[in-house]
Amino acid sequence: MERLRSRSLPHRLTCLRALAVCAALGLASPYAEAITIDFNYSYDTSSFFTAQRQAVLQSAAQLFETRLQDSLTGIAPGGFNQWTAQFNNPSSATATASVSNMTVNADHLTVFVGAYAQSGSTLAYAGPGGWSASGSQAFLDTVAARGQAGALAATPTDFGPWGGAMSFNTGVSWYADPNPNTLESFAGQYDLYSVAVHELAHVLGFGASASWDALVSGNSFYGPNADNIYGGPVPLTSPDDAHWNDAVDPTLAGDMLTPTIATNQRGVFTALDAAALRDIGWQVAPVPEPATWLLMAVGLVSLARWGGKSQGA
Numbered sequence: 001m002e003r004l005r006s007r008s009l010p011h012r013l014t015c016l017r018a019l020a021v022c023a024a025l026g027l028a029s030p031y032a033e034a035i036t037i038d039f040n041y042s043y044d045t046s047s048f049f050t051a052q053r054q055a056v057l058q059s060a061a062q063l064f065e066t067r068l069q070d071s072l073t074g075i076a077p078g079g080f081n082q083w084t085a086q087f088n089n090p091s092s093a094t095a096t097a098s099v100s101n102m103t104v105n106a107d108h109l110t111v112f113v114g115a116y117a118q119s120g121s122t123l124a125y126a127g128p129g130g131w132s133a134s135g136s137q138a139f140l141d142t143v144a145a146r147g148q149a150g151a152l153a154a155t156p157t158d159f160g161p162w163g164g165a166m167s168f169n170t171g172v173s174w175y176a177d178p179n180p181n182t183l184e185s186f187a188g189q190y191d192l193y194s195v196a197v198h199e200l201a202h203v204l205g206f207g208a209s210a211s212w213d214a215l216v217s218g219n220s221f222y223g224p225n226a227d228n229i230y231g232g233p234v235p236l237t238s239p240d241d242a243h244w245n246d247a248v249d250p251t252l253a254g255d256m257l258t259p260t261i262a263t264n265q266r267g268v269f270t271a272l273d274a275a276a277l278r279d280i281g282w283q284v285a286p287v288p289e290p291a292t293w294l295l296m297a298v299g300l301v302s303l304a305r306w307g308g309k310s311q312g313a
Contacts, residue, residue: 035068036105037061037200038163040112045091048115048168052176053192057113059180060196063269064204069283072160073147074106081135083143088127090114090167102162110163111203118169123190123261126166126199127208128159150281156210158281164203168195173263187264194267198256204277206257207242211280216241223279229272244272 039057041049049057077083085102089095091114104110118125133143143162145151150158168174175186180193202208215223219241220233227233235245243259256267257276274284 034107035065035070035072036108037065038108038110040110041114043089043091043097043112043114043165046115046170048170049113050176052178053174055178056176056180056192057196059177060193060200063197064200067274067285068204068277069285070107070160071147072107072109073142074108075102075104075143075146075162077101077103077135077139079135081133081139083131083133083135083139085110085129085131085162087112087129087165088167090165091116093118097165104162109161109203111200112163112165113167114165115168115170117171118167122169123172124166124168124195124199126164126202128161128164128203128205131162148281151211155214156281157214159205159209159211160281161203161205161209166196166199166203168192183266185264190261190263191266194256194261194265197269198261198267201257201273201277202242204282205280206273206276207240209280212276213241215279219245221276221279223276225275225278226272229275234272234276248272 039054039061041054075083082101085099087097089097090112093116097112102110112129131143133140141152144160145158146160146162148158148160150156151160173189174192175189176192177186205212212221215221216236217233219236219238221227221236221241221244222233230248235247237243237245237259244255244257246258246260248255248258254265254268255273256269257273261267271286274286277284
């Protein structure tokens with residue numbers, strides 16, 4: 001029997017702002033890649049993503065590719081199994097976009113990227129995509145969950161997206177580090193690498209998935225792995241509940257998933273961030289020990305945020 005089902009675009013998109021802290025960069029992971037993130041630049045109408053900026057996005061993707069150990073089922077439409085990927089046009093403040101019957105290979109995620117002049121202090125925003133589909137129940141389940149059974153539960157415990165979209169602000173000065181494994185001063189500029197890692201985490205469901213929402217209560221995150229590291233429920237931003245609260249940051253020294261970042265700052269992907277991804281269903285290899293991290297103190301120059309925007313169906 002042919003079935004029809006859809007999932008609207010997430011009810012929020014999530015993003016960043018700036019603050020002065022110490023920053024760190026995780027060096028290359030020894031783990032083999034299990035997940036591949038494929039960037040699609042077809043909506044980059046402003047040609048924001050030069051070859052150097054594309055290379056920075058690939059470096060940001062590698063942080064997750066070398067740590068996520070899940071097996072994602074491929075989406076292969078055909079016959080009466082049909083689907084449409086839906087997402088916010090990453091080069092528009094208001095437009096949505098859709099792609100019909102896109103093939104997504106096993107263990108791959110597709111992320112559409114673009115840029116435009118965004119208002120206020122927003123640096124970038126991102127979120128997982130929505131979809132509509134028709135066909136067999138097995139095909140619908142694949143589109144919805146990519147083989148992650150917990151994503152289909154009444155109270156989801158896992159997340160299996162096809163991918164999503166990320167949008168960056170053309171109106172700020174970006175630092176596109178030619179080698180994110182080194183860290184140097186970039187006064188007056190925002191670190192594209194740090195922002196890209198932050199936004200990719202949202203595509204992966206941090207602050208933007210049903211399995212995340214199931215662990216949120218009273219502006220705190222109650223994931224057992226994260227709570228174990230933090231020593232209790234982790235405070236979240238209000239009212240979006242999509243980032244660690246800035247109050248968490250002094251303990252974490254520049255955590256990438258608070259809502260703030262400064263110019264001349266490289267963010268840190270911490271063990272707490274990895275624990276939260278485990279809590280929402282990802283299989284995550286350990287974050288490197290501190291001895292393998294490169295540290296650099298930075299100063300506050302100006303404020304900006306990984307902006308949050310609502311996203312409708």
